Amino acid sequence: MKLTTILPGLAALCATTLAQTFTDCNPLNATCPPNTALGRSNYTIDFLQNEMNSKVWNWTAGSAQYGSDGAEFIISTRGDAPTVKSKFYIFFGTVEVIFRAAKGQGIVSSIVIQSDDLDEIDWEWIGGNDTHVQTNYFGKGNTTSYDRAEWVAVDSPLDEFHNYTTDWSKEKIDFYIDGNIVRTIKYEDANGGNNFPQTPSDVRLGIWAGGDKNNNNYTIEWAGGEVNYKDAPYTMYVKSLRITDAAAGQGTQYEYGDNSGSFDSIKILNNTAAIKLDGNDGESMVKRWQGLSETAKIAIGASVCGVALIAAIIFVFCCIKQRRAGKHERLLEDAKFEKDRAELLAFRAEMGRQRSEKLAMMQGAPTGQVHPSGIHSMNSGRGYQRY
Ligand SMILES: *[C@@H]1O[C@H](CO)[C@@H](O)[C@H](O)[C@H]1NC(C)=O
Numbered sequence: 292m293k294l295t296t297i298l299p300g301l302a303a304l305c306a307t308t309l310a311q312t313f314t315d316c317n318p319l320n321a322t323c324p325p326n327t328a329l330g331r332s333n334y335t336i337d338f339l340q341n342e343m344n345s346k347v348w349n350w351t352a353g354s355a356q357y358g359s360d361g362a363e364f365i366i367s368t369r370g371d372a373p374t375v376k377s378k379f380y381i382f383f384g385t386v387e388v389i390f391r392a393a394k395g396q397g398i399v400s401s402i403v404i405q406s407d408d409l410d411e412i413d414w415e416w417i418g419g420n421d422t423h424v425q426t427n428y429f430g431k432g433n434t435t436s437y438d439r440a441e442w443v444a445v446d447s448p449l450d451e452f453h454n455y456t457t458d459w460s461k462e463k464i465d466f467y468i469d470g471n472i473v474r475t476i477k478y479e480d481a482n483g484g485n486n487f488p489q490t491p492s493d494v495r496l497g498i499w500a501g502g503d504k505n506n507n508n509y510t511i512e513w514a515g516g517e518v519n520y521k522d523a524p525y526t527m528y529v530k531s532l533r534i535t536d537a538a539a540g541q542g543t544q545y546e547y548g549d550n551s552g553s554f555d556s557i558k559i560l561n562n563t564a565a566i567k568l569d570g571n572d573g574e575s576m577v578k579r580w581q582g583l584s585e586t587a588k589i590a591i592g593a594s595v596c597g598v599a600l601i602a603a604i605i606f607v608f609c610c611i612k613q614r615r616a617g618k619h620e621r622l623l624e625d626a627k628f629e630k631d632r633a634e635l636l637a638f639r640a641e642m643g644r645q646r647s648e649k650l651a652m653m654q655g656a657p658t659g660q661v662h663p664s665g666i667h668s669m670n671s672g673r674g675y676q677r678y
């Protein structure tokens with residue numbers, strides 16, 4: 292990989308890192324940048340075949356491991372709470388998750404569909420409850436009443452995989468378990484529609500210690516009691532995801548037209564390129580690596596050290612440019628971390644074949660890839676943007 296092919300991406304990289312400071316924005320109070328649309332009628336990712344790519348997924352805490360039961364979200368020690376959200380949004384649609392919740396007192400596993408103005412549809416499992424799952428919803432972040440939660444029966448959610456599907460439209464939300472509707476929320480029944488989730492939403496998966504002793508008593512009680520970290524690890528499993536966007540084919544971004552939080556106010560824009568997906572509908576990292584010849588693999592391995600060095604120089608440059616005190620050290624640390632693992636993560640170089648992918652790599656795209664031995668990597672989650 293040549294230095295000259297990387298440098299043009301430098302300015303863009305720095306701009307990206309800066310722009311992200313302003314990403315979090317509530318459209319009820321402010322004018323926010325548009326949301327990236329999924330825009331496809333179906334997106335699937337099978338975690339026995341593929342790993343989450345950081346161009347599509349944002350780890351807000353921790354990262355996943357991958358094994359024979361799919362993606363693993365693990366609490367190993369106090370403070371762990373691996374959580375990921377999609378970078379794309381759906382404007383109504385379907386979210387199907389083949390899922391097994393984590394077992395353990397005080398441990399909460401969750402699937403959440405959430406918008407920037409805090410519309411929310413939730414599935415939450417309590418690690419000490421092997422008979423029920425809690426379904427819930429919020430509109431515009433209104434939490435004044437907690438009577439929206441409803442527990443539904445399910446057979447051994449902590450021991451067995453089930454198909455938890457949310458079918459969300461303007462009229463209603465249907466919660467399905469293994470093909471059976473277990474709950475329906477109608478628009479008009481959600482405070483006359485005012486509390487009905489109706490704005491473009493991302494998809495989140497996560498595990499957290501609701502029963503951590505520092506949480507308030509209500510939360511600990513709801514989570515089924517205090518977590519005993521001596522019994523860790525606690526693991527939640529996701530075998531696959533299928534996500535559809537009801538507004539598919541209409542554009543690539545969703546924008547709030549005003550501060551009402553109403554679906555009528557959402558504009559669909561088509562001025563940008565569609566998000567490039569991973570998973571079954573994108574390029575399979577595993578297959579791409581496996582398809583390479585041995586010589587190509589060796590060549591990639593050899594070039595990676597050089598890549599890591601250039602990346603290190605770029606981090607320092609961005610760091611100075613941003614003039615953000617305290618970050619310098621962290622960035623250097625990250626660069627060193629990457630360098631140390633350069634051989635193991637040789638596969639990155641393959642991604643580096645295309646310029647856009649080079650850029651993404653420097654931003655942390657390696658998260659969720661497979662290392663050359665074919666063993667799933669430790670999946671660092673240390674994207675450079677995460678500081
Ligand atoms: C990931 O999510 C966090 C929290 O919402 C946000 O601050 C950050 O900018 C996001 N990163 C990317 C690369 O989208």
Ligand SMILES: *[C@@H]1O[C@H](CO)[C@@H](O)[C@H](O)[C@H]1NC(C)=O
Nearest residue numbers: 317318319320321431432433
């Ligand atoms: C944003 O607006 C909502 C609803 O109008 C309000 O409850 C919330 O406090 C506001 N948040 C901020 C940060 O101003």
Ligand SMILES: *[C@@H]1O[C@H](CO)[C@@H](O)[C@H](O)[C@H]1NC(C)=O
Nearest residue numbers: 331332333334335533535572
């Ligand atoms: C998903 O989309 C692809 C093409 O975009 C199509 O071939 C396939 O049949 C779809 N699958 C389902 C389950 O809708």
Ligand SMILES: *[C@@H]1O[C@H](CO)[C@@H](O)[C@H](O)[C@H]1NC(C)=O
Nearest residue numbers: 419420421422423424442515
């Ligand atoms: C599981 O949750 C249901 C619904 O809240 C409750 O009736 C049941 O007692 C709980 N089981 C345990 C073991 O806590």
Ligand SMILES: *[C@@H]1O[C@H](CO)[C@@H](O)[C@H](O)[C@H]1NC(C)=O
Nearest residue numbers: 433434435436437482485486
């Ligand atoms: C919040 O929801 C409650 C009902 O759950 C409703 O009575 C109240 O008016 C809502 N608040 C706002 C600001 O919409």
Ligand SMILES: *[C@@H]1O[C@H](CO)[C@@H](O)[C@H](O)[C@H]1NC(C)=O
Nearest residue numbers: 387454455456467469470471
């Ligand atoms: C999961 O359930 C949904 C809703 O019933 C169904 O459409 C879908 O085909 C199921 N998926 C699998 C993999 O069985």
Ligand SMILES: *[C@@H]1O[C@H](CO)[C@@H](O)[C@H](O)[C@H]1NC(C)=O
Nearest residue numbers: 504506507508509510511512
């Ligand atoms: C929580 O419960 C503990 C023990 O039951 C009690 O000592 C403590 O005061 C409670 N804290 C709050 C905020 O209610």
Ligand SMILES: *[C@@H]1O[C@H](CO)[C@@H](O)[C@H](O)[C@H]1NC(C)=O
Nearest residue numbers: 540541542543560561562563
């Ligand atoms: C959106 O833009 C793309 C690329 O310019 C175009 O192919 C597509 O037809 C447009 N879609 C709509 C709904 O206008």
